[in-house]
Amino acid sequence: MDPLKQLAFDQHVILRLPSGNRKIVQLKPNSSISLGKFGAFQVNDIVGYPLGTTFEIYYDGTHEPDLKNKNRTPIGKIRLMPRSENENAERNQSPLPAELANVLSSANNQQLVNLGNDVQGLSTAQIEALKNQTASGEEIIAKMIENHGTFDKKTVYSQEKYLKRKKQKFSKFFTAEYLSSSAMLQFLLEKGDVQRVMDMSQESLGMLLNLANIRSNGTYLCVDETGGLLVYFLLERMFGGANDTKAAGTIVVVHENEHPNLDLLKFSNYSDAFIKDHVKTVSLLDFFEPPSPREVEAAFTPLPKDQVWSLKAGKKNAYYRRLKWYNNQRQIISLAAETEYDALVVASTLHLPQLVQRLSASVHGSRPVVCYSQFKETLLELAHALYDDLRFLAPSILEIRCRPYQTVRGKLHPLMTMHGGGGYLLWAHRVIPAAEPAAT
Amino acid sequence: MDPLKQLAFDQHVILRLPSGNRKIVQLKPNSSISLGKFGAFQVNDIVGYPLGTTFEIYYDGTHEPDLKNKNRTPIGKIRLMPRSENENAERNQSPLPAELANVLSSANNQQLVNLGNDVQGLSTAQIEALKNQTASGEEIIAKMIENHGTFDKKTVYSQEKYLKRKKQKFSKFFTAEYLSSSAMLQFLLEKGDVQRVMDMSQESLGMLLNLANIRSNGTYLCVDETGGLLVYFLLERMFGGANDTKAAGTIVVVHENEHPNLDLLKFSNYSDAFIKDHVKTVSLLDFFEPPSPREVEAAFTPLPKDQVWSLKAGKKNAYYRRLKWYNNQRQIISLAAETEYDALVVASTLHLPQLVQRLSASVHGSRPVVCYSQFKETLLELAHALYDDLRFLAPSILEIRCRPYQTVRGKLHPLMTMHGGGGYLLWAHRVIPAAEPAAT
Amino acid sequence: MSVFSEYKDCIAEGDLVLVWISRDNIKPIKVDSNEVFNTRYGSFPHEMMIGKPYGSQIAIRTKGTNKFAFIHVLQPTPELWTLSLPHRTQIVYTPDSSYIMERLNCSPRTRAVEAGTGSGSFSHAFARTVGHLYSYEFHQPRYEEALREFKEHGLVDIDKNVTITHRDVCRDGFRIRNGDVTSHLFGENETEVAVGADVVFLDLPAPWDAIPHLEDVISKDEKVGLCCFSPCIEQVDKTIEVLNRYGWSDLQMVEIQGKQFESRRQMVRTLDDAIERLRDVKRRKNEGLERRKRMCDSLLNDQPEADETVEKRPITEKTKFNPFGKGARVKEGDANYKWKQVTKVEPEIKSHTSYLTFAFKVANQIRNEEAIQRILESSESK
């Protein structure tokens, strides 16, 4: 099984629920996953199907009630969602969902007088009972329409709205998707972590990746205040989630605090070894004030292997501690002073002119500098600073916004409300100024 | 004739040309107006028709060539444009213009190889000849299609594009419209006066008028750096172009230079008397440092009318000069110190916090303060200043943008390019802070 | 006089007043000296408002907690009303309504037709500006509610400029005749209202059914402007088709996008400070290591207590240099830090309301040739 194509054990995946919400889960063998009101299921039942498959949870009455905890969602069975349900839009020419095909409707809501919940013939208790029986979401909804007092007084438009709301409430299906960097961003935004991810959007990040020319075999300098999300975007673009890649490519993360924060990478499916190979971290202090190579070399000299082997146990340990220190110092020197980077990518709340101008000293000529900010005003300040610095070519401030539509035939329109924000980008190229030639 | 409904003599109107450009003209009796390549016509031929009528200029060969100036556009005759031509979109179900009905077209441009102008069978000279004959725009275009070598290789889409381009080039029609404030703005933007009108847009101005609650019977304080355009917007909303209105309402314009600049009002159709009645001007210096009423009263006392009549000629003149000065000083005092305004409306490049905070002292409680600026950053600074000033309630920065569509059935989409800009608005309400009540 | 059409100075008994509690909490009240306006921050007797100028802040000490609480009392305007009104339907917001009014050149000379009335948001804006508004509502309870509201607001009455009619305009058109359910008061010999509209606004699910009926009520001797307000693009398509068929021209559909920004501040955090902080952390860590080593040494070597004062510093303290107030709760704008002014768009934006389809019509493209001749002759004779 290819974990990039099929659902695999121990993989982190993201589930899309009928409500439109998302949930990140790990597919542990022999475990179960609860989706609250949308049901619960066995992991073993879904593993092996292609990523992107939609499953329905159903109850045939055979499930054991949990005697210890009555509130616990019982574990249902899994079947593939029939494709006709598995769609946002209708398959056939008629824009009318099947549920409404045999129901009368009104040309307008003129006869409709709002009576609150009284028109629904089924009581809450009856609906609960239905839910605990074998009834599928569809059956419950069908019963509710049947028992609705003024359903035929509604316009088709209103009927469809009602249906959609009820589907979101009673349907028990989910889609298990690959946990891409965009999906992780979407998840964090929906969860309310807007500040943590600096109000980023998929479209701004997509633009950033292209403008920074991110691809495998590059060596990129990165400041990431989102806890690893930006680094994950870079990794995905460079390696596509494959642990077994032959591609080279390194991301060097410069961090403001003593220790880097790349916590979000633990949800990625990259192995620790892979991350260690391709993501290096160095603090701002170490980056700008690296140890002197001379002092490091003076403090320690690695021994040939055979000499190490001959060391006594206690000494050997001490040697390896020192060797680790030495390699670490060597790496800092290499990252800070000896690398010309293929791009600088920044998402930071530090004062940008100072940060970007000083980091850019390590960027190779002709390579892009791309800076994300939640606020245009901070990029404006940066743009003016870079204009006055001959090492930067044509700094531009960009705003990219995606406007999704309700994509249903006959009812096409942009979504009525959207999450604001999405941030701004500054794009420039690092260049090498020439001395003004002498007048001839 | 009602000059607000029909084209009237001596009125300023705005002409829309086939190219989409606009031109402001005055309809002087017995004069002619030249539209360059779109022809020339007699004013007398169009006066009396409703505003908004589309006219075609045609030449039946009877026009006298101008022997003195061969480049001068000959004056053509006028006829009403047949309604089917007088539309941006097609009337009938088929999205195919009549010109293309009998022409073959290709499913795609696959066979089309770009050969430049060579495929057009008519030479430039031949086209020029056609133009100088009686041929109407439509006839010329029909001839051009006939002689086009690869027209049938184009897709319908490409054919239509060709047709549109040629129509813009050879058609001779124009629409004579009322010169509204929006039309004047549009004209100035197209003319390239973007800076002069502070990059304003119709949608921002419309929003400004509503947010400032502009209507007849109000007394508004206004700073207008656009040369009178903003004042014209206010006047139109207050009086609708009518000189004979019974409605009251005053705009007080505070100006930065010694003399106010309201030059654009000369294109409006308001009489000088009307403007004098409803638009008052006062310099920033006079507004903030008005004469002392005591000194003014001490310097001059108006005489009863019969006493004035009995003055000798020389003394009478001196008296009237002094009376004018007196009234002027009284007016300044009244506008600067004795009026509580119904709104403050500002479009200025002066530093806004100082300007708006000080002018707002003269605004009545509960009345709106609306400030237009080309730049969001200057409004941001203003918003922060107003936040810290208890006399302002809930300052908000707003951006309003209009997105026009190519409104043709079967080919609906937003226009591909648009003029950027349009500015921003700050909206707040003037309020009266209460003292903090003593603790009980 | 209507509180919407006359600028008032001070608040009086019986006035309709908008109480501003917060940006998204504005409440209309009718001032009654026996009433109290309650918020979760405290109770405000109407008495406190009477006689005060509009725009006044009304401040109290809350009974229990003795906290300072306040509201602002505003005179209604159509725009503030739009922010506060009870939603009977989706409403037309100010970015749309203000654009429509400007594009259709609304002024006291305008005679406007609006269908349907809905929540009456746009009706108030029209009423403020136009000469007369004819509003139509097909839903009976909404019609009655709107009529009551318009009367309360002084929009509908003798001498007032709003007429509201209960009507399904798609089926029955726009003509208002004696006997119809309408707010119009017919004169003795009046059988039908002379509408003569030059501005038409249609906020209907199927405007194409209403458009053919417009001929009855639009002005014939001038240019008439129309706007259809439709959420879906397919409605625009059908509308364009019918507008073309019924002789409307200069069609253009537009969208209006309005955004509101919050004014915020972001802390200015310099790179130098960040590096200095790391340096400080490193220094203290080294000091800590050395101190522990020394304490260890002194314990082992049984040295005198001379150094004790120095060594007693708590070794948990990581850094004293804290330029960004990390760990503390720093209030935005705190004067101890440097700040940069920034704008932030509201968290949820109204990304779409409806498409606006505009069209225009000049019914009778004729002129009075004799009148023109007379004018020319008289001017020549001068």
Next chain:
Amino acid sequence: MSVFSEYKDCIAEGDLVLVWISRDNIKPIKVDSNEVFNTRYGSFPHEMMIGKPYGSQIAIRTKGTNKFAFIHVLQPTPELWTLSLPHRTQIVYTPDSSYIMERLNCSPRTRAVEAGTGSGSFSHAFARTVGHLYSYEFHQPRYEEALREFKEHGLVDIDKNVTITHRDVCRDGFRIRNGDVTSHLFGENETEVAVGADVVFLDLPAPWDAIPHLEDVISKDEKVGLCCFSPCIEQVDKTIEVLNRYGWSDLQMVEIQGKQFESRRQMVRTLDDAIERLRDVKRRKNEGLERRKRMCDSLLNDQPEADETVEKRPITEKTKFNPFGKGARVKEGDANYKWKQVTKVEPEIKSHTSYLTFAFKVANQIRNEEAIQRILESSESK
């Protein structure tokens, strides 16, 4: 290696280099030591570029005027290429292409299908990122031009990741067989290319005609993503219809709007200064009046010339206090004035390119039950 897929350090003879003259004037050249690059600001011998690191500024003194002139020499990237390329058709700009690539999760694992190639703008961005790109172009001259360009850019060749095929995909589908007009070099026993695409991009006037053919070339055991790029809304409607019919799901259409801002400065002009200026004007005007009066008086009274020095000041000078530099040409940012940083959107914005309709498909929703069992058993036995 391709100059687009390998980071190069220094410029060498034969390299494809982008010469940046200004924001909207970027020219691709092939470095040839015998050539000179001419601009209207001066001539730059290619010799000056060779051996210099990419990104270098190349500076000269112009011959005639002896002025300082310069260009920058950049290594091509797909995004810079998009800004410089010769337009054969409408091109897909970076805001759209970058969103499509991100939304379809493009990476080195991706196998992408693109129809049509057009100006090749998006092809370059795809080629940089994906494992393999199959591009189709139906217009013969454009196909040949693109093939030549791709070869020159090192995208099409043995070991390279782009295949371009001349094909009307709407009529003839996507299968690439031995004998077709294509850049693919068939192996001895190879009769057809195994495309197996998991990403599809259709920039066609009638994508609905191509969608049914996709079954032949898309991957069956994984989720496949598709994007149709259409300028008109009616195309979207027809596309949705066909996508539904052919089993694509999760349909969503979006628009991408990109704006670019200029960084500018606006002079800070205080109210106090403006008032002081008016005060100064007034003072001088009064002085002028008085002076004229005095001169008049002294002329009449024949007074001594003692005051002459004072009176000789020219009376035309209106004001000496000129805080905003009125009348002079003040350069934006002039250090003698105070400035506020502002952003200004570009004068003409690309308000619409195309609608992007996304859809997804998992063809075979099956699993290998045996394999699952084996994994579970092996893990249990541990």
